Amino acid sequence: MRIAVCAPQVPFVRGGAEIFTDKLVEELSARGHETALVTIPFKWYPGTKVLSQAFLWRLADLEESNGAPIDLVVATKFPSYCVRHPNKRVWVLHQFRQAYELDRTDLGQFGEEAEDRALRRSVQTLDRVALGEAKRLFATSRNVADRIERSTGLVAEVMPHPPQELPYRCEEYGDFVLSVNRLDRAKRIDLLIEAAAIDPGLRVVIAGEGPDHDRLEGLARERGLNGRVEFAGLADETELASLYARCLAVYYAPVDEDFGMVPFEAFLSRKPV
Known part of the structure; x- marks a missing residue:
């Protein structure tokens, strides 16, 4: 099976989400699937950028590549799950939290102007549409699944991902x-x-x-x-x-x-x- 794993990428940034997607590609490949990681650079600020960045994924054509069909896409976090595909699976790491529980806090992004409030509502509408297209919807934790259900009415299966593989050990309880x-x-x-x-x-x-x-x-x-x-x-x-x-x-x-x-x-x- 040819599988495209979709993830946004903030240039020069590597964290838990990037470790997760790299490992997902590795594990799918090890199980005999032809797997590729598909990324699009992501800039979420200022607020007016958010929808244009999401629409880049909406416009991406991942139904085939180089003349051969892509059988399945696995999208991860916003805005990659906005991608269109007839066989889309979504494993949500998180939504665009600034449009939800972080709104109107110090960590929020949308102001009180009518345009900003409309942008926030548009992000929420897009989430309901894009996540609703998934053939299977998973969330990496109960917290994420609860947020999805509160915000979209959709029920996601909880499927935690494992931590990265390191030579874990305890040498001492230092200072x-x-x-x-x-x-x-x-x-x-x-x-x-x-x-x-x-x-x-x-x-x-x-x-x-x-x-x-x-x-x-x-x-x-x-x-x-x-x-x-x-x-x-x-x-x-x-x-x-x-x-x-x-x-x-x-x-x-x-x-x-x-x-x-x-x-x-x-x-x-x-x-x-």
Whole structure:
């Protein structure tokens, strides 16, 4: 069977969703399917960009490639699941949360102007149409499935995906608390830095990169935490497994998380979260 796995891609960003889609392609290929990862660059801001980005997927023709039919598409997160195909499966990692529970919060994107409110409603309408086209609809967690049902009325089967394969182990319960996340406001890593400012015995290692890096680094400087908060950047698989193996505990406190691989990975390393 020829299968196209569809996923949006923010250039120069790699996180849990990218690890998941790469592994999905690998596993389908190992089972004898001819599988390709199809991506389209995604820019979700300003709000007026959201629908135009979704329509790029809507216009994509994935019914055939190079004269041969594509038998099945597996779409993952917004806006890739807007793709059209007569045999579409969707395994939802998350919707465009700024149009739902993050709306009218500090993490929201749509303002109070009539145009912004109409854009938000259009995203919701598109979700109902695009997800409703799926022959099978899966969600990576109960939290995601509940959001889908509340927002669209559609019922998704819960099918969690496994964590990435690392040489998990526990070497010691060391002297630092580890954060593994994309550096984004929704991950609330600033709370960990504030905790370090209160507890002079707390050392923190922050693994990851993202748009919130400069703000977090500035916060650590303001709180006089130089030397106690280390920004480790993007860790490769060997480095990440070593950090898990040596840390005291793992910090994880995103806003209403979809499905956290980090707690999974921490538990496999026998570390508290």
